[in-house]
Amino acid sequence: MDAMTAKGKGTPSLEDLAGQALDLARRQGASAAEVNAGLGHGFSVTVRKGEVETVEHHRDKSLSVTVFFGDRSGSASTSDFRTQALSEAVVAACAIARHTAADPYNGLADPAHLAREIPDLDLHHPWPLSVEEAIVLAKRCEDAAFAADPRIRNSEGASVTTHDGVDVYATSHGFLGTVRASRHGVSCAVLGEDGQGGMQRDYEYAAVRDPRDLPDVEEVGRGAARRTARRLGARQIKTCQVPVLFEAPVARSLVSHLVSAISGPSLYRRSSFLVDSVGTALFPAWTHLYEEPHRKKAMGSAPFDGEGVETRYRDLVTDGVLRRYCLDSYSARKLGLVTTGNAGGVHNLIVASGTEDLAGLLRQMGRGLFVTELIGFGINHVTGDYSRGAAGFWVEDGQLAYPVEEITIAANLRDMYKGLVAVGRDVDTRRNICTGSWLLERMTVAGG
């Protein structure tokens, strides 16, 4: 590994490189500029059926620069950090800015909104792991999956990955922020056979900042086996309208459709089903969504946003009412609003949990569909029409009755949000959006 990560003596720091690029932009006549530079390294190993399948070493490097000539802008990026390549990138960005239209909303973030202090969010925990040790962990993970259930006969493998990176954002108006962060993960995907020629696959994974927070790799393997085995023997159901319970990992996608619909570009282009919806009750009155960007060690934490704007606790939905949009400086100016620190997206968007765990939500639903997987892209963000392929379980008397596949579920997102019945306390924290399972009043299920 060392061979792939060691930097030569006298290699300039990322901060120096960002400074060089800003300097070059100024010398090219740019009135303002911003630079993102990133450097990362890591590796991943995959073990399949007890044998090493792949060992991949990663090393990412990139620098992107946006230059402004008054209200015109241009961007360029390069993976080559040598002075000549940086200079070429800056020149390319400037060349583009000569042809783009003047846009009065262009420009860097308002200095008043920039992060003044950069809090340590405890995101950087390198994993002193050798490839050999990672292979042992992946083997143990997959072995546990095979041992968990005799119907698990095949595997796509178990993987262990580790990544360590540093990102720098610098602007010509004096912002310089550096974030060091690590990401580590264990995942396992296995196949089961139902004895009738049918196969199913499912997976489990863990993702953390600090390797000490990883669960036992065997637990990940057993989870994959459990998720796969319970799908065996799946069948279609008849077309019907029923309550639908989205398991937490797929409920997250409903939140990301919301985020996309209330993000700046969708709004000023009026290409969202949620234009002009701030102040309206999108959800039932008990619903609370908030952003908590400074949560220690969390996957979505960030001390500042993609433009250096301060991130902090911000409510998104309270009492079921949408309180704000998700904006960067450009879209905020266009909409006559103020940036919400969402350049680059949301940072730990959390859906406040209710009191029930998953079993409680199943009981509350009684009879209906429990969705554990979604496939396809059937979401129209302009109208909110939603129709996706699904797999999961038919639920009777609050219990899983049998696995279900080859069905679609459809409704309009507006009605889905309005028809939210409960959010579980089975919160999935492995990503940037954290939520428990969602019970929805009713959707159309299409089947045989």
Add this chain to the structure above:
Amino acid sequence: MTTETLHSRNLERARESLLAPAGIGAGELDQVMGRMLGHQVDYADLYFQYSRQESWSLEEGQVKSGSRHIEQGVGVRAIAGEKTGFAYSDEIVLPALLDAATAARAIARGGREQTAALAARDGRALSLYEPSDPLLSLEDAAKVALLERVEQEARRLDPRVKQVMASLGGSQETVLVLRSDGVMAADVRPLVRLNVTVIVEQDGRREQGTAGGGARTDYGYFLAEDRALSYAREAVRQALVNLAASPAPAGTMQVVLGPGWPGILLHEAIGHGLEGDFNRKGTSAFAGRLGEKIAAETCTVVDDGTLAGRRGSLNVDDEGTPTQNTVLIERGILRGYIQDRMNARLMGMAPTGNGRRESYAHIPMPRMTNTYMLAGQTPPEEIIASVKKGLYAVNFGGGQVDITSGKFVFSASEAYLIENGRIGRPVRGATIIGNGPDVLKRVAMVGNDLALDTGVGTCGKDGQSVPVGVGQPTLRIDGMTVGGTEE
């Protein structure tokens, strides 16, 4: 230009731009290969790449942003049995190559450094496109003007057009592959793409329409045959159709798929499940079914990387294998898989020129090129006329498949009801779901109107994106599940 001249010219150009600046010649390449070819390494390759890409985008009548990206690097891979070791470097210099080789060959134990003398020889490659440079094929001002014309055309067509988003993108990649069997191959790959999305509004209701196209050539493609403006017209037409659409039905019914882009059905339902890696590992619903009848006798499906200028075509794949026209299903019988070198070798089959990778920083996998069904006999009007009650789907957004269960979905972006043999009212929000190994058995009629898509497909697998093409004639499929909201 003959194939030989193009390939030798591409090889020379690749050596000059990728190897010469770092002073890497035959001796250095032997040294890097030698580091990997220990006793247990069966195969190794080096993949050098230099790419330049740009994009320009228009919204609200103005081209407000543009970007350029330059990237280069080398990927180093060593294979021992079913094990793959992989490392890459974004600096093409000998020490970095040697480091990457050391990291990659670590998967094979007990190996000993060898002195490789590869006696590298030029491989074979096709001649499907010129090594043109899209970025230089038009002045920057003309690229901006092209997008502005597209926008004006869309707005001119209908006052209900409220927003036009248009983007123009181009790239040129130079790649050089050196394999441990001594074969060296190169390719210079241009790719262009133009996309238009319009938002229309009437009585407070909004809808969108999207159209576009692309090819392995330069931007002149969009100026020829009125293409750019035709995309604008198509996007507006689609958006207005959707403005008048009512909710789609839900349930099982006869479905007629239009020609061209609806071939995404074949890509999702069949193509992925026939990729060599999934079949070698037995994780595909199609595993072990070669020679079996998996489709109606009227169905013949191929994966063809040899179509001139198409988005999914390649002169040579990313492992130095020339692309080919591979028969996947012949008159309903499963005949072949989509193979890269590793999976072909492990399965005792021949590679099919489908070893592809997103970039030097990604491991090659078996991937589709242009996947389509050959034309049948029936005029499309007859197919429509044969349906008493069903769905006619002519345009689609994306699709996805679970290759293990075989279940796939794809979502219609333009669809109509068919009633008593006639195309009726438009419907929105129709997602179609089916079972790959079984869907082509339900093909009842195959049209005589084979068409390929306009060059818009991008396929994702294991986090890697590559450009692909699809196509098909009009098809009638009986008993498909349509997921709308109306019972």
